[in-house]
Amino acid sequence: MKDHYLLLASLGVATLIMAWLPSISQKLRVSSPVFLLPIGILLYLLGTPLGWTELLWSDNAMMIFSEAIVIISLMGAGLKMGCDYSFKAWKRPILLVAITMPLTMLAAYLFGVYFLAFSIPASLLLAAVLAPTDPVLASDVQLDDPEREDKLKDKIRFSLTAEAGLNDGMAFPFTYLAVMVAQAGSYAAFSFGDWFWDKLLLKIIIGVAIGLIMGRGVGYLITHLEKWAGIITYDGFLALSLTFAVYGLSELLHGYGFMAVFFAGLSLRYSENVSGNFKKEMHDFNHEIERLLIVVWIILFGGTIMNGILEMTDWKGILFSALFVLVVRPLAGLISFVGIKDSFRNKLAISFLGIRGVGSVFYLSWAFLQTDAFANKYELYAITSYIILFSIVLHGFTAPSIIHYFRRNRKKHKLDDI
Numbered sequence: 579m580k581d582h583y584l585l586l587a588s589l590g591v592a593t594l595i596m597a598w599l600p601s602i603s604q605k606l607r608v609s610s611p612v613f614l615l616p617i618g619i620l621l622y623l624l625g626t627p628l629g630w631t632e633l634l635w636s637d638n639a640m641m642i643f644s645e646a647i648v649i650i651s652l653m654g655a656g657l658k659m660g661c662d663y664s665f666k667a668w669k670r671p672i673l674l675v676a677i678t679m680p681l682t683m684l685a686a687y688l689f690g691v692y693f694l695a696f697s698i699p700a701s702l703l704l705a706a707v708l709a710p711t712d713p714v715l716a717s718d719v720q721l722d723d724p725e726r727e728d729k730l731k732d733k734i735r736f737s738l739t740a741e742a743g744l745n746d747g748m749a750f751p752f753t754y755l756a757v758m759v760a761q762a763g764s765y766a767a768f769s770f771g772d773w774f775w776d777k778l779l780l781k782i783i784i785g786v787a788i789g790l791i792m793g794r795g796v797g798y799l800i801t802h803l804e805k806w807a808g809i810i811t812y813d814g815f816l817a818l819s820l821t822f823a824v825y826g827l828s829e830l831l832h833g834y835g836f837m838a839v840f841f842a843g844l845s846l847r848y849s850e851n852v853s854g855n856f857k858k859e860m861h862d863f864n865h866e867i868e869r870l871l872i873v874v875w876i877i878l879f880g881g882t883i884m885n886g887i888l889e890m891t892d893w894k895g896i897l898f899s900a901l902f903v904l905v906v907r908p909l910a911g912l913i914s915f916v917g918i919k920d921s922f923r924n925k926l927a928i929s930f931l932g933i934r935g936v937g938s939v940f941y942l943s944w945a946f947l948q949t950d951a952f953a954n955k956y957e958l959y960a961i962t963s964y965i966i967l968f969s970i971v972l973h974g975f976t977a978p979s980i981i982h983y984f985r986r987n988r989k990k991h992k993l994d995d996i
Contacts, residue, residue, distance in 0.1 A: 581744030588626045589874070592617050595869040596873045605981060611715055611876050612974035615967075618880020626881075641943035643878075644936045647871045648746060649839045651713040651936075653821040654868055656793075658721040659736075670733060670918065671740035677914035678907070678929070679745050683709050683752065685906045689898050694961075699760035700954045706752035707942045707962060708902065714872055715743035715968075715970060719931045719977050723959040734984055737928050746937050747785065747837030751778040753941045778905035784833030786841050786878065792824050793845025808874045814863030820846070821864070874937060875941070876970075883963055890960035901971060907932040912986020927980050934969045938962050 595617070599610045683705040690701030713720070720739040754777040763770040796816070821839055828838035846860075911929025918925065942962055946955060 584626060588621050588624075589877075592621070593870060593873050600869075603978065605980040609715075609970075609974035609977055611872070611970045614873060614876040615880045615970060618877035618882075619884050621877060622881035622884045624946040633748045637943040637946045640939055641947060643875065644940035644943065647714050647868070647875055648940055649821050649825045649835065650818065650864060650868050650871065652743055652746060652816055652836055652840040653742050654861065654864045655720065655739050655842040656840045656845075657817065657847050657864065659743075659844050659847050660740055667736060668740065669732065670915070671744060673914040673918070674737065674741040674911065674928070675744045675748060676930075678910045679709050679748065681910035681913060682902075682906055682932075685910065686902065689902075693705055694894055694898060694954075694957075696957075697953050700766070700952050700958060702756035703753065703942070703945055703952060704760055704961065706749055706756050707938045707945070707958070708934060709749040709752060710746040710934075710937040710941070710966065711738070711742045711932045712937050712969075713739075713746060714868070714875075714937070715933050715935035715966075715973075717980060719933070719973075720955060732896050734924065734927050734931075735981065739933055741932075743840040743944050747782070747840060748835050749937065749941055750834050750836060751782070752947050756952075757945050757948045761949050763951075780833060781834050782837060784831060785835065785837035786833075788828045788833050789838035789841030789843075790830060790845045791823055792820065792827070792838075793847075795844035796820055797846045798841075814859035814861075817843070817846075817860035817864040818867060852963055879963075879966070883967060887956075887960055887963050888967075890956040891964070895957060895961045896964055899961055899968055902965055903934070903968045910961055924984075927984060931973060931977055931980065933977075934965050938966065 593615075597614075599613060603610045610780070611792060677965075678835065686705040686708045687701045689702045690696040691698065694704075694829060696704065702755070719735060720742070721735050751773070757772055758773055758777075759765065759768050800816075810994070824838045824842040825835035828835040908926065908929045911932060912925055915925040946952065952958070
């Protein structure tokens with residue numbers, strides 16, 4: 579029983595800290611994950627019975643927990659999108675998904691094959707799991723409370739929020755690609771048509787359609803149930819319920835659940851008939867659940883990196899991880915913005931803040947549950963962990979200051995000119 583009480587006390591104190599951490603982070607201009615990471619390390623060193631070994635070796639545990647956090651965060655990202663943002667504003671996140679994402683994947687694949695000496699399937703998987711930017715750990719660089727949408731026209735935060743919502747789902751077809759190539763044993767035996775028409779096109783279309791329909795449908799019910807029968811929707815947890823319903827239904831109907839959840843939140847957010855106050859309630863409830871889960875995940879991640887996962891790669895893996903965060907993503911982002919009439923500072927900020935995190939862990943563990951044909955399994959886990967660690971530390975110390983700088987100089991740099 580002593581371990582049971584120690585576990586409850588440890589998690590209670592750690593999550594209690596989160597009540598004040600956003601304010602502390604804002605004052606110090608350091609992202610909250612930077613503070614939470616050492617807490618996880620400390621709990622590990624104190625011997626807190628959190629099952630560190632089981633977490634490290636269990637693909638299923640990693641997948642389920644990261645899956646829940648990502649879909650809740652994707653719903654939050656969808657709900658943050660404001661109605662004032664026009665198609666013109668969407669060109670930046672579209673470029674990030676259409677150009678930056680493929681470029682980063684190509685770079686990761688080439689590094690995997692020619693520098694890390696991975697097999698082709700393992701290199702494809704490395705590229706796929708590093709494709710998505712993270713909607714979970716990147717909350718400091720995303721849009722704020724939806725009530726501020728009329729006042730805060732921030733192309734940097736909008737671009738990063740929309741990118742995270744879109745590319746988290748777009749990484750799934752390429753994870754499927756790696757799995758299918760690994761299962762086939764070679765490119766020659768791999769069915770490109772099956773992957774392209776089914777895993778790439780059909781599943782994306784179904785996921786987006788289900789998300790749009792269910793988001794719009796729930797928005798319609800919220801409005802018209804009150805008009806028809808006087809039934810008022812009070813609870814913000816509707817967003818959480820919608821998250822799981824949309825995700826589960828989309829996966830059952832052969833769609834991508836990540837895409838469905840983001841577009842459900844987006845569709846509901848754009849539902850003009852739903853009052854702004856209730857949109858805020860849904861956003862706030864979803865955000866609090868997301869923050870709670872982030873605390874637990876980062877604490878577990880902090881302990882897990884102390885449990886030997888970082889020792890599963892050599893200097894090449896560490897060097898690649900640093901280059902990916904510091905060079906590959908920023909350079910790919912800048913290339914995608916060639917021709918966009920923004921200041922170089924603006925382009926560099928968006929390109930630099932490509933935070934990696936929980937989504938990468940989900941895709942990696944999901945792929946390993948589909949097949950045991952991947953070589954370099956634990957090295958892939960180690961490299962992914964290094965990239966997440968570098969991202970937490972580097973972006974954690976810089977992102978709040980970058981966002982503050984652009985907010986302060988908004989008029990000077992014309993950042994509200996969407």
